[in-house]
Amino acid sequence: MHLTAPATRRTGIRDTDGMAVASFVLGLLGLLVLNVFLGPIAITLAGVALWRGTRRRGRAFLGLGLGVADLVVLAVFMQADNTISWSL
Numbered sequence: 001m002h003l004t005a006p007a008t009r010r011t012g013i014r015d016t017d018g019m020a021v022a023s024f025v026l027g028l029l030g031l032l033v034l035n036v037f038l039g040p041i042a043i044t045l046a047g048v049a050l051w052r053g054t055r056r057r058g059r060a061f062l063g064l065g066l067g068v069a070d071l072v073v074l075a076v077f078m079q080a081d082n083t084i085s086w087s088l
Contacts, residue, residue, distance in 0.1 A: 019049040020060035027066025031073060039070030 023045035030038030046064035054060050 016049050016052040016054040017056045019045045019052075020054045020056040020063060023049060023063025024059045024066065025063075027063045027070060030070035031066065035070035035074045039067045039074070042067030042070065 023042045026038045026045065027042035030042060042063050046060045046067060049060040050057065050064075
């Protein structure tokens, strides 16, 4: 008899850890480019990873913080330029 449940569980944990890392990377990239898109994606991925119980909680929290920082940076630059977009 072949049991597939442990393999599925291991893959699910690996996917959740991958979401935490992806959240961190996208949040970091969002500080430089496309923060209006990458910020919310980083926040969402971090939230899902934390909800699913990732082993990389620190990375998920960093991704969450960076995603929020992406949106704050966007708001600050938009306010400084008095426009909907910003450029360097």
